[in-house]
Amino acid sequence: MPTFSSCFEQHSADVRAVVARTQCPSMPRLRELLDPSRTAQFAISELAELLEIGRTPTAREQFDALRTFVFSHYRKPEGNSVRYVAPIYVSSFCVDTCAYCNFSALRTATERKRLDLGELREEIDSVIAQGARIIELVYASDPEFTTERLVQCVRLVADALKGAPGSGVLLCTEYLTTDAYLALKDAGLFGIVQWDETLDRVAYEHWHATSPHKREFKLRMDNHDRAQSAGLSVATGALLGLGEYRYDVLMQVTKARHLAAEYGRAPFVFGVPRLKPVAGHELHLQTNVSDLAYETILMVYRLAMPDSGRWLQTRETFSMNVANLLDGDVFTYRCGEVKPGGYHHLDKPQPPAAIKAGQFGVNELERDYVERELAAHNFQIDYAWNKQSDKRKVGQPEEMTLG
Numbered sequence: 331m332p333t334f335s336s337c338f339e340q341h342s343a344d345v346r347a348v349v350a351r352t353q354c355p356s357m358p359r360l361r362e363l364l365d366p367s368r369t370a371q372f373a374i375s376e377l378a379e380l381l382e383i384g385r386t387p388t389a390r391e392q393f394d395a396l397r398t399f400v401f402s403h404y405r406k407p408e409g410n411s412v413r414y415v416a417p418i419y420v421s422s423f424c425v426d427t428c429a430y431c432n433f434s435a436l437r438t439a440t441e442r443k444r445l446d447l448g449e450l451r452e453e454i455d456s457v458i459a460q461g462a463r464i465i466e467l468v469y470a471s472d473p474e475f476t477t478e479r480l481v482q483c484v485r486l487v488a489d490a491l492k493g494a495p496g497s498g499v500l501l502c503t504e505y506l507t508t509d510a511y512l513a514l515k516d517a518g519l520f521g522i523v524q525w526d527e528t529l530d531r532v533a534y535e536h537w538h539a540t541s542p543h544k545r546e547f548k549l550r551m552d553n554h555d556r557a558q559s560a561g562l563s564v565a566t567g568a569l570l571g572l573g574e575y576r577y578d579v580l581m582q583v584t585k586a587r588h589l590a591a592e593y594g595r596a597p598f599v600f601g602v603p604r605l606k607p608v609a610g611h612e613l614h615l616q617t618n619v620s621d622l623a624y625e626t627i628l629m630v631y632r633l634a635m636p637d638s639g640r641w642l643q644t645r646e647t648f649s650m651n652v653a654n655l656l657d658g659d660v661f662t663y664r665c666g667e668v669k670p671g672g673y674h675h676l677d678k679p680q681p682p683a684a685i686k687a688g689q690f691g692v693n694e695l696e697r698d699y700v701e702r703e704l705a706a707h708n709f710q711i712d713y714a715w716n717k718q719s720d721k722r723k724v725g726q727p728e729e730m731t732l733g
Contacts, residue, residue: 331592333555334585335548345580348375354382360392364399374580377630381576384626400629404656408708412661413715416462418453419670420445424470426541430605433470443670454490456673463714466500471543477510481517488518496714504543505553511560520718521563525601528573529581558593567601570619579627583634599639599660600631628654644692663700668692
């Protein structure tokens with residue numbers, strides 16, 4: 331099957347041309363775009379028009395109309411559900427030099443840790459005790475974690491979950507081979523999480539040219555293809571702010587549609603992390619992503635791919651997340667302070683150096699509070715939403731569906 335890199339240059343040129351010529355839609359044009367009778371998929375050029383609303387401060391009427399339309403279609407009066415993922419950080423050792431990450435090899439003040447299997451099991455037990463049944467293992471670019479060692483970690487999680495209905499293991503690492511993904515799938519993995527950072531090649535090289543592993547733009551771009559060819563589900567997305575965000579959002583939609591066409595299913599979620607200063611360091615981002623732009627991006631993703639959720643997580647405030655949640659989104663309210671060992675020791679006194687250990691700033695919350703507040707907005711949390719695990723038990727074809 332053709333990978334995304336085989337059609338990247340043409341898609342990139344097309345998206346750049348669209349971004350360059352597109353203007354914010356008038357209200358009559360917006361009503362035309364959002365015609366309730368339309369059945370056709372939104373074209374990239376139409377999504378580009380909608381994105382312009384988020385960068386036009388005077389387009390408040392258009393923003394409110396877009397929000398009303400999206401909420402009327404994708405947020406029910408009651409019975410909304412969000413899919414919970416519990417990320418467990420396994421290693422903060424990294425060979426790459428990404429300036430926007432506190433795990434960068436250049437950050438000598440960062441406290442590093444690499445969990446052994448016993449420590450990892452403690453973390454797994456902690457999140458399972460809190461109700462989580464979808465567990466994501468997160469790694470920096472740590473050469474100590476070979477495929478064999480990753481297989482051990484995935485199998486440890488799968489064994490701890492004991493085949494519970496709706497449970498599953500996700501993996502967030504740097505790019506791997508198809509053979510590695512096949513071995514990980516056999517160990518119990520059902521999907522991968524990878525944000526492409528930016529698909530703007532110039533911006534990508536600006537941020538990653540000195541990274542020994544991450545500088546491989548094409549290898550990383552095709553990682554979702556390799557994972558899906560191995561039968562895994564995927565999460566994709568851009569780190570908003572590294573490049574021109576309109577380009578990145580439209581390219582992510584283009585890539586998601588490529589994956590859906592080639593492998594029969596789209597990514598189950600778009601990641602929407604918005605980059606901010608890390609450990610007191612200003613990042614000098616290529617583009618500023620305002621709150622208005624960010625909320626517009628969220629709506630455009632859902633309109634572009636209605637069956638793919640958006641991953642709203644602890645980088646943003648809880649109030650921002652609640653204001654934008656839609657039925658079927660992926661959601662995280664606690665992530666072990668984005669550092670190895672963060673769950674098991676969360677309630678214990680921490681040394682001052684501990685504040686230097688997290689990958690980025692987060693807003694951690696308690697389960698009872700979050701569930702109560704979400705219920706007040708007609709949402710409930712689905713902690714076990716992997717229907718693929720249930721189908722495997724009865725020998726049905728594998729697929730990823732919304733929980």
